[in-house]
Amino acid sequence: MHQIKTFNAIAPEGMERLEKEKYAINESDQPEGIILRSKKLQETDLPDSVLGIARAGTGVNNIPVDACTEKGIVVFNTPGANANAVKELVLTSLLMSVRPVVQGINWAQELTGPDISEQAEAHKKQFAGRELEGKKLGVIGLGSIGAMVANDAYRLGMEVMGYDPYVSVDTAWSISRRVQRAQDISEIFTTCDFITVHVPLQEKTFHLIGQKEIAMMKNSAHLLNFSRSEIVDNHAVVEAINNNELAGFTTDFADEQLLHHDHITVLPHLGASTEEAETNSAKMAVRTLKRFIETGVIKRS
Numbered sequence: 613m614h615q616i617k618t619f620n621a622i623a624p625e626g627m628e629r630l631e632k633e634k635y636a637i638n639e640s641d642q643p644e645g646i647i648l649r650s651k652k653l654q655e656t657d658l659p660d661s662v663l664g665i666a667r668a669g670t671g672v673n674n675i676p677v678d679a680c681t682e683k684g685i686v687v688f689n690t691p692g693a694n695a696n697a698v699k700e701l702v703l704t705s706l707l708m709s710v711r712p713v714v715q716g717i718n719w720a721q722e723l724t725g726p727d728i729s730e731q732a733e734a735h736k737k738q739f740a741g742r743e744l745e746g747k748k749l750g751v752i753g754l755g756s757i758g759a760m761v762a763n764d765a766y767r768l769g770m771e772v773m774g775y776d777p778y779v780s781v782d783t784a785w786s787i788s789r790r791v792q793r794a795q796d797i798s799e800i801f802t803t804c805d806f807i808t809v810h811v812p813l814q815e816k817t818f819h820l821i822g823q824k825e826i827a828m829m830k831n832s833a834h835l836l837n838f839s840r841s842e843i844v845d846n847h848a849v850v851e852a853i854n855n856n857e858l859a860g861f862t863t864d865f866a867d868e869q870l871l872h873h874d875h876i877t878v879l880p881h882l883g884a885s886t887e888e889a890e891t892n893s894a895k896m897a898v899r900t901l902k903r904f905i906e907t908g909v910i911k912r913s
């Protein structure tokens with residue numbers, strides 16, 4: 613019987629599959645595989661028995677990958693499985709950055725009296741917004757999420773420019789013929805009205821967007837971060853917004869200095885939080901880990 617350890621719950625569809633296949637879950641301190649969601653794994657969580665770890669999610673920064681490599685443990689993630697969920701939240705955030713939807717809803721909730729419809733008509737001007745159509749979106753990173761965001765933003769009528777040093781021109785073009793290719797990353801910073809970043813957190817992407825990069829952006833630009841908090845220097849963002857050098861920031865990562873700021877929207881890491889994404893990621897993680905444990909094949913499935 614194969615032994616699997618889980619650290620935090622993945623969607624039930626994943627666990628049910630393991631149970632159906634008669635895997636023993638959390639029954640031994642010497643598991644062959646670990647399956648997890650967002651729990652931060654320590655080196656001490658890795659007994660010698662572990663052959664593979666599957667994360668039901670895209671980023672693997674909660675796993676000590678270097679330690680795993682040294683121990684010969686294969687680490688899998690589930691890229692693409694939650695891409696649609698993240699894409700939909702990025703598009704929601706883009707739309708909300710130009711339409712004060714939340715402010716309008718909150719204001720309407722407070723209306724009282726017999727003439728609320730007249731009051732609404734009289735005050736609606738304060739919630740006037742702008743449109744995305746015709747504005748330019750820069751997408752940094754054209755992996756599964758970035759490419760989907762680029763395609764759908766184009767369908768919303770936006771002009772879209774992409775930058776990704778690791779995607780060949782051919783691949784980028786087969787992902788989307790609609791994305792203009794930036795010559796270099798600074799072209800995104802200097803020309804776009806909205807900039808969204810979709811890269812993994814690595815040494816070279818830490819503070820990929822900091823003071824220097826923000827200074828290149830239009831004062832009217834809006835920046836979005838749905839990758840990892842550390843990719844953007846949040847302190848530099850707050851300074852730039854306070855100095856009217858950046859119009860707004862939406863991030864999926866809570867950070868105290870960003871809270872209670874009119875031009876900053878903070879979400880509690882909701883990008884992949886849909887039933888569908890949780891299920892897709894759990895099933896993909898289970899399939900991949902199961903195949904690896906049973907056959908030794910290192911391939912996502």
Ligand code: MLT
Nearest residue numbers: 650669670671694883884
């Ligand atoms: C991911 O890495 O898959 C996303 O950030 C979603 C998540 O971890 O919840």
